[in-house]
Amino acid sequence: MHLANYLGYLHKAELHLAEAFRKVGEGHAAEADVYHACNTLAQQCEAHAGKLGPFVERYGEGAPAEPDRLYHELFDETRSGGLGLLRDLQDLYLMANACDISWTMIGQAAQGVPDRELLEAVDSCEGQTATQIKWLKTRMKQAAPQALLVAS
Amino acid sequence: MTDRIAKPWGVRTPYGRDEEWPARVDQFLEDGVSEDDVDRWIQTASILHSNGDALDIAVKGDRIVGVRGRSMDRVNKGRLDPKDLFGWQANNSEDRLKRPFVRKDGELVEASWDEAFDLIVDRSKALLDEKGPLAFGFYTTGQLFLEEYYTLGVIGKAGLGTPHMDGNTRLCTATAAQALKETFGTDGQPGSYADIDHADAILHFGHNLAETQAVTWMRVLDRLAGPNPPKLVVVDPRPTPVAREATVHLPIKSGTNVALLNAFLHEILANGLYDKQYVEAHTVGFEELRQTVAECAPEWAAEICGVEARRIREAARILGESERLLSTALQGVYQSHQATAAACQINNIHLLRGMIGRPGCGVLQFNGQPTAQNTRETGANGDLPAFRNWDNKRHVQDLAELWNVDSMKIPHWAPPTHAMQIFRYAEQGSINFLWISCTNPAVSLPELHRIRSILEKEDLFVVVQDIFPTETAEYADVVLPAATWGEKTGTYTNTDRTVHLSEAAVEPPGEAKHDLDIFLEYAERMDFRDRDGRPLIKWVHPEEAFEAWKECSRGRPCDYTGITYEKLRGGSGIQWPCNEEHPEGTERLYADGDFNTRTEECETYGQDLLTGASNTQTEHRAMRPAGRAFLRAADYAPPHEEPDGEYPFRLNTGRTIYHFHTRTKTARVPQLQNAAPDAWVEIHPADAEALGVAEGAVVRVESPRGRMEAKARISGIRKGVVFAPFHYGYFDEPGAESPDGRPRAANELTITEWDPVSKQPLFKVAAAKITKIAEAGGVPAPAPTTTASAPATGGSVPETRGGEAADVLETVGGE
Structure with a gap:
C-alpha cells in the first residue's frame, strides 16, 4: 500500500516547510509581519506533522522511495532585500502547494480505506495549508510591484 | 462657574431611559472678554478628539477669543470637552509656522512659497522620470478636513498613481x-x-x-x-x-x-x-x-x-x-x-x-481623531474612496470614469500600502519622496530610534506640512506652514457618522496657507491632467471640493449627496447616508438586518484573521453572503512579546484627557499643559514597593528597543503593568532624546509589529523592565489626579486644579 509512503512524504514535507518558514522569518526579520506570520505558520506546520504522526505509524512508515528533493531543490538559505523576499516567499509557496496537493490525495485515500480519524485530521489541516498559500500569495502580490520595479 | 480642569465632565444633568438628554451649554471666553465684546460667532466642531462636538468660535476683531457649545446639535447638546474649551488658544500661539522653510547646507532656513514649491515639484518630476510613482509616499492624518483628504487622494491615485498613501489613522482607527x-x-x-x-x-x-x-x-x-x-x-x-x-x-x-x-x-x-x-x-x-x-x-x-x-x-x-x-x-x-x-x-x-x-x-x-472617518471615506488612507473595493474591477472603473482617467492609472493591484510598510520601503530606499501632512511620526510611531533613522536618510526627500515646528519637521527638506481649524473651511465626520461644517473664523498667521490650497497648488504645478487633457482637479474652493466628493459618494453606503454646506449651517450636524431617500440623514445603519456584504457592493472580500490572507472575489461569492453579516471566528493566540525574566513588566501606552496626540497644540495651552505638564509612568503599589519606588521617584523604563525616563505615579493599575502616556516628545524639551538628555517619549519602547488584518501597530503589548534612578525629592509625578492616573492613595499628592483660569460657564437647559 502506497498510502504509507505518501503519509511519510507529507510528514516530512510539513516539517521541512516549518523549517523553511522559520528560516524565512529569521532571514527577513526586518519585515515585522513576515517574521511573525512565518513563525505562526511554522507552528501550524509542526502541528500538522504531529497530527500525521499516529497515522504514519498506523500505516507503517516505509521510507519513501525517493528522498524529499522538493525541499533541497527549492530552498536552502534565505536571500536578502526586496527581491530576495519575493523569491523566498515564492519558494515557500511552491512547498506549501506540495503539501496542499498531498493533503488532497491523502484525503481521497482516507475516504477509500475508510479511515474516519485520518479524514478528520485531513479536514482540520488542509484548510490551514490553503490559508498559508493564500497568505503567501497576498504578501507576494503586495511586494511584487515595489520589488520588481523600484527596489535597488 | 465650574473649574473644568478639576471637574473635566462638569455638572450632571441626570435623565432616565428613553428620555431626551438635557442640554447644557458650556462657554469659555478669554480673560477680560464678555459675551457683549464678541463681534461674531462662527460655527464649527471639535478638532481635538473624535466625538464631533458642535461649537461656535467667538471672534473679537481678528482674533479667536473663546468658544461655546451648540445646544441644538445631536452630538453634544451644548457640552464641550476641556480640550475644546481651552485648546483654541494654541491657534494664537507665537510658535506657529508663518513661512516655509527649506533645507540649505543641512540647515532649515526661511524661504518663499515659490522656492519651497520649486524644490518639491523639481524633486517630484525628476523622481517620476527616474523611478515612477512607486517612489512616492504620502502620510497624512486624522485631523485635516474631508475636502483636503479627497483632493489629496485624487492627486495620489489619479495624478501620480501611487498606492503608498496612508494616514496616522492607521495608528488610531x-x-x-x-x-x-x-x-x-x-x-x-x-x-x-x-x-x-x-x-x-x-x-x-x-x-x-x-x-x-x-x-x-x-x-x-x-x-x-x-x-x-x-x-x-x-x-x-x-x-x-x-x-x-x-x-x-x-x-x-x-x-x-x-x-x-x-x-x-x-x-x-x-x-x-x-x-x-x-x-x-x-x-x-x-x-x-x-x-x-x-x-x-x-x-x-x-x-x-x-x-x-x-x-x-x-x-x-x-x-x-x-x-x-x-x-x-x-x-x-x-x-x-x-x-x-x-x-x-x-x-x-x-x-x-x-x-x-x-x-x-x-x-x-x-475613532480616535476628529476627522479620521473622512481619511477612511475619501481614500486618503489608501483605500479607494467611498468604501470602494480595490479588488473589484467595477469599483475601480467607476472611479476612472468619475475622474476621467485610465483605470490602469489607479493603483489597485494589491491592498493599499499601510503606514508601517511605507516607512519600511523608505528604510529600504525604494520610496524616496515622503510628504507628511498634519502628523508627527517622530513621536507617534513605534520604535522611535528607527523612525528617526528613516526620516534622516539622505535618499529620502521629506516634505512636512504642519502648523508648528514639530519633532518631525526637524527632519524635513521642505516645511510648509499650514492654516488650522478656525482659519479654513471644510467638513468632517465623527464616530457616529455625523457630518459638521467648520467655517473659517480668522485668517491664518503670516504666510500660512490652507491645506487645500497647498494640495491644489502641487497638482497645478505638477500639471496633472485627465484623459481629455483637462486639469485633473476641477475644484478650487472647499465647497466645490465637497460637491465633487458628493458625486464620488453617490449610491455608496456613505452617501453625502443630500448634504450641502447650507444645510449644515445653523442647525445640527447630519448623519450619513443622507440622500433623496434619507433627506435628514440616518441615525442607525442595518435596521432591517440587510448588510453591505454582497460581492458586488462590499468593500473587502475578507481576510483571514490570523494571517491577513486575502480572499478572492470567487471565494467571497462562494460564501454566498447575500446581505448577511459575517460572524468571523478567531482562536485566541498569545502575544508575541510576553514578559520574561529580563523584561518582567507589560508595557501599555495611552492618553490623558488633557492632551491630544503629540501635544503640538495642547502643550501650548496653559490650562491643559499645567494639568499634565510632563511625562510619567504608572505602576501598581506592590510593584513599586518591590522596586523601592515611592510616588514621584524617577524611573527608567526599558524595552528591547529603547528607554524612557519619568517620574512614577503609584496608581491602581493592574499589577505587573507599566503605563506611559504617548503624548510627550521633545519639542519643548530640546536635546532630551540625545544620549545625555532625558528620553521621555513612550514610543522609544514600543515594538515594530502590527495587526495582520488592519495593519494597526501594537502600542499596548510589549515587555519592559523598570529601574529606579532617583528619589522623588518631595515632588510627585506630574500626572493628573482627576483621571485614570489618580494616585492609589490620595493625600500626599496635590489635586489637579485649573483655578480661575479654567472657570467655565455651564448653563443647564440651554442658552
Whole structure:
C-alpha cells in the first residue's frame, strides 16, 4: 500500500516547510509581519506533522522511495532585500502547494480505506495549508510591484 | 462657574431611559472678554478628539477669543470637552509656522512659497522620470478636513498613481474600519450616540471613554445619575473613570482580549441567550463560531486573562441578558494583540443577540481623531474612496470614469500600502519622496530610534506640512506652514457618522496657507491632467471640493449627496447616508438586518484573521453572503512579546484627557499643559514597593528597543503593568532624546509589529523592565489626579486644579 509512503512524504514535507518558514522569518526579520506570520505558520506546520504522526505509524512508515528533493531543490538559505523576499516567499509557496496537493490525495485515500480519524485530521489541516498559500500569495502580490520595479 | 480642569465632565444633568438628554451649554471666553465684546460667532466642531462636538468660535476683531457649545446639535447638546474649551488658544500661539522653510547646507532656513514649491515639484518630476510613482509616499492624518483628504487622494491615485498613501489613522482607527468591513461588508458605524439614551447595558471594551470622548462620557454619567441607569461592563487594565463606574470591571492582562471575548460568546451560546431567528436570517458563519468558542469557558479565559472566572461569568450574563446592549471599543482593542479579531468578536456579540440598528442596540467601533472617518471615506488612507473595493474591477472603473482617467492609472493591484510598510520601503530606499501632512511620526510611531533613522536618510526627500515646528519637521527638506481649524473651511465626520461644517473664523498667521490650497497648488504645478487633457482637479474652493466628493459618494453606503454646506449651517450636524431617500440623514445603519456584504457592493472580500490572507472575489461569492453579516471566528493566540525574566513588566501606552496626540497644540495651552505638564509612568503599589519606588521617584523604563525616563505615579493599575502616556516628545524639551538628555517619549519602547488584518501597530503589548534612578525629592509625578492616573492613595499628592483660569460657564437647559 502506497498510502504509507505518501503519509511519510507529507510528514516530512510539513516539517521541512516549518523549517523553511522559520528560516524565512529569521532571514527577513526586518519585515515585522513576515517574521511573525512565518513563525505562526511554522507552528501550524509542526502541528500538522504531529497530527500525521499516529497515522504514519498506523500505516507503517516505509521510507519513501525517493528522498524529499522538493525541499533541497527549492530552498536552502534565505536571500536578502526586496527581491530576495519575493523569491523566498515564492519558494515557500511552491512547498506549501506540495503539501496542499498531498493533503488532497491523502484525503481521497482516507475516504477509500475508510479511515474516519485520518479524514478528520485531513479536514482540520488542509484548510490551514490553503490559508498559508493564500497568505503567501497576498504578501507576494503586495511586494511584487515595489520589488520588481523600484527596489535597488 | 465650574473649574473644568478639576471637574473635566462638569455638572450632571441626570435623565432616565428613553428620555431626551438635557442640554447644557458650556462657554469659555478669554480673560477680560464678555459675551457683549464678541463681534461674531462662527460655527464649527471639535478638532481635538473624535466625538464631533458642535461649537461656535467667538471672534473679537481678528482674533479667536473663546468658544461655546451648540445646544441644538445631536452630538453634544451644548457640552464641550476641556480640550475644546481651552485648546483654541494654541491657534494664537507665537510658535506657529508663518513661512516655509527649506533645507540649505543641512540647515532649515526661511524661504518663499515659490522656492519651497520649486524644490518639491523639481524633486517630484525628476523622481517620476527616474523611478515612477512607486517612489512616492504620502502620510497624512486624522485631523485635516474631508475636502483636503479627497483632493489629496485624487492627486495620489489619479495624478501620480501611487498606492503608498496612508494616514496616522492607521495608528488610531484602522482596526475599527477593518472590523466593520469584515463583519458588515463595508466601513460605517452601525450605531448612534443616542443609543446611550436607550441602552440598559453598555460594554466599554478597552475604551477609556471618559478621557478620549469626554462629552459622550458625560452622556453616560447623566444616564448613571438618572432613573433606570444602565449596567456597565468595563474591560481595562487601568482604574479609569469608566472602570470606577462599572458594574463589572475586568482589568485583564493586555493582549488577551480575544480569550475574554470568546468566553463571553461561549456563555451567550451555552446559556441560550442568542437570537436564533436573527442569526439564521441575517448571518453567515454561525457553526464555525460555535465550534471555535465551544471550549472557551470562563475558567479557561480566567487563566489566560488573569481575572476571576465568576467575574467573567457575571459580565457575560449582563451582556447576554440585557434587552438593549450598546458596545463601544477603542485603543485597548485596536492597538492591542489580535486587534481585528477582537473587534470582530464585539460585533459578533451584537449579531448573536440580534442587537443592531435598533434604539439602544448598537456597536460603536470608535475613532480616535476628529476627522479620521473622512481619511477612511475619501481614500486618503489608501483605500479607494467611498468604501470602494480595490479588488473589484467595477469599483475601480467607476472611479476612472468619475475622474476621467485610465483605470490602469489607479493603483489597485494589491491592498493599499499601510503606514508601517511605507516607512519600511523608505528604510529600504525604494520610496524616496515622503510628504507628511498634519502628523508627527517622530513621536507617534513605534520604535522611535528607527523612525528617526528613516526620516534622516539622505535618499529620502521629506516634505512636512504642519502648523508648528514639530519633532518631525526637524527632519524635513521642505516645511510648509499650514492654516488650522478656525482659519479654513471644510467638513468632517465623527464616530457616529455625523457630518459638521467648520467655517473659517480668522485668517491664518503670516504666510500660512490652507491645506487645500497647498494640495491644489502641487497638482497645478505638477500639471496633472485627465484623459481629455483637462486639469485633473476641477475644484478650487472647499465647497466645490465637497460637491465633487458628493458625486464620488453617490449610491455608496456613505452617501453625502443630500448634504450641502447650507444645510449644515445653523442647525445640527447630519448623519450619513443622507440622500433623496434619507433627506435628514440616518441615525442607525442595518435596521432591517440587510448588510453591505454582497460581492458586488462590499468593500473587502475578507481576510483571514490570523494571517491577513486575502480572499478572492470567487471565494467571497462562494460564501454566498447575500446581505448577511459575517460572524468571523478567531482562536485566541498569545502575544508575541510576553514578559520574561529580563523584561518582567507589560508595557501599555495611552492618553490623558488633557492632551491630544503629540501635544503640538495642547502643550501650548496653559490650562491643559499645567494639568499634565510632563511625562510619567504608572505602576501598581506592590510593584513599586518591590522596586523601592515611592510616588514621584524617577524611573527608567526599558524595552528591547529603547528607554524612557519619568517620574512614577503609584496608581491602581493592574499589577505587573507599566503605563506611559504617548503624548510627550521633545519639542519643548530640546536635546532630551540625545544620549545625555532625558528620553521621555513612550514610543522609544514600543515594538515594530502590527495587526495582520488592519495593519494597526501594537502600542499596548510589549515587555519592559523598570529601574529606579532617583528619589522623588518631595515632588510627585506630574500626572493628573482627576483621571485614570489618580494616585492609589490620595493625600500626599496635590489635586489637579485649573483655578480661575479654567472657570467655565455651564448653563443647564440651554442658552
